Amino acid sequence: GIQVEQSPPDLILQEGANSTLRCNFSDSVNNLQWFHQNPWGQLINLFYIPSGTKQNGRLSATTVATERYSLLYISSSQTTDSGVYFCAVEPNGNDMRFGAGTRLTVKP
């Protein structure tokens, strides 16, 4: 089955710093989404981005489908950005395959 690898597994930043999270996937996909999991467990949609570039405030994402990777950029990080970021891909049907996540800690 499709493999999804996220890097780095852990990231510690000082407030105000920028960061880049990476997601590599092993096969073509119909869907790619980035999620932020809050401390209570809910997965919050950040981007639906099977290809191209999107921006939402301090966050932006780019997916290069032909090279099978996606990047999530967080600029001017805040303590509220802390949590686990997941990349998930859908090879076919609504069967999302998740990476192991990147745990981000933003220190004040």
Next chain:
Amino acid sequence: KAGVTQTPRYLIKTRGQQVTLSCSPISGHRSVSWYQQTPGQGLQFLFEYFSETQRNKGNFPGRFSGRQFSNSRSEMNVSTLELGDSALYLCASSSGTANTIYFGEGSWLTVV
């Protein structure tokens, strides 16, 4: 527009018992999928229903089952609970394939 609603949020069960979790999708969404999250295995796909039919199934034993009703609400059932079934169970809905999926807050199951 209400989001995906899961009930109950927290529950504790004893080994050997069974449990039923409920999920109400976003209004108009016909696809409901279920995921299990554990510290060891991460987020894993259980199954997906669309218009009352199971379209996809993950690699879980037959003790895990689900169904979807005509109003798109879905339930999942785990029978003969094992300690390893302790997990966060997440439900997601979407309007169809290759569309944004939205997750509920999850149901935290502890098996003792």
